[in-house]
Amino acid sequence: LAKTTQPISMDSYEGQEVNITCSHNNIATNDYITWYQQFPSQGPRFIIQGYKTKVTNEVASLFIPADRKSSTLSLPRVSLSDTAVYYCLVGDPNTGGFKTIFGAGTRLFVKA
Amino acid sequence: GAVVSQHPSRVICKSGTSVKIECRSLDFQATTMFWYRQFPKKSLMLMATSNEGSKATYEQGVEKDKFLINHASLTLSTLTVTSAHPEDSSFYICSARGRDTQYFGPGTRLTVL
Numbered sequence: 436l437a438k439t440t441q442p443i444s445m446d447s448y449e450g451q452e453v454n455i456t457c458s459h460n461n462i463a464t465n466d467y468i469t470w471y472q473q474f475p476s477q478g479p480r481f482i483i484q485g486y487k488t489k490v491t492n493e494v495a496s497l498f499i500p501a502d503r504k505s506s507t508l509s510l511p512r513v514s515l516s517d518t519a520v521y522y523c524l525v526g527d528p529n530t531g532g533f534k535t536i537f538g539a540g541t542r543l544f545v546k547a
Numbered sequence: 548g549a550v551v552s553q554h555p556s557r558v559i560c561k562s563g564t565s566v567k568i569e570c571r572s573l574d575f576q577a578t579t580m581f582w583y584r585q586f587p588k589k590s591l592m593l594m595a596t597s598n599e600g601s602k603a604t605y606e607q608g609v610e611k612d613k614f615l616i617n618h619a620s621l622t623l624s625t626l627t628v629t630s631a632h633p634e635d636s637s638f639y640i641c642s643a644r645g646r647d648t649q650y651f652g653p654g655t656r657l658t659v660l
């Protein structure tokens with residue numbers, strides 16, 4: 436399973452764009468990159484998933500360079516409610532044994 | 548998106564008793580479910596992989612006789628913490644593998660007195 440490395444914490448202000456980068460140097464050919472958000476005492480919430488280039492949904496964008504050894508989660512115009520831990524995970528969702536191993540995650544603090 | 552529920556959301560029990568936690572996939576079938584444990588300010592730690600109709604696969608260091616997992620149907624997996632002790636107090640989270648990714652339950656807070 437590919438290991439991921441993220442910054443431990445980040446600070447931002449309301450209305451700013453936040454970019455969180457994750458390194459996954461040993462990502463395998465069939466691996467996808469998935470980001471989750473977790474609030475205290477809640478289960479992780481799926482944010483976005485991608486394989487290559489750029490993926491965008493209603494809450495975030497995911498940028499993946501050609502070598503796929505890193506990825507960047509972009510949160511546009513964050514608000515106080517975006518304060519949470521963000522996890523980057525790598526794995527092949529198409530295998531029966533796909534299991535998500537969590538790294539330390541990035542604690543994002545959004546200030547007023 | 549897909550919904551995964553857990554029951555109960557929180558439970559307090561006495562040391563030595565057993566506690567069962569249910570995990571259900573509400574709008575999809577899941578042949579594979581996962582159980583995690585999370586301590587305060589820490590990341591999720593995978594405990595075991597639960598496969599419908601077969602024995603669970605436990606991660607290294609997780610006692611299979613203490614954490615009993617049953618995956619009797621495509622929408623239900625249960626985790627039973629047997630003879631619970633205060634050190635088993637934690638936040639337990641399950642997840643179910645949907646078509647494209649994993650979806651997580653809201654978690655169960657277990658406190659053992």
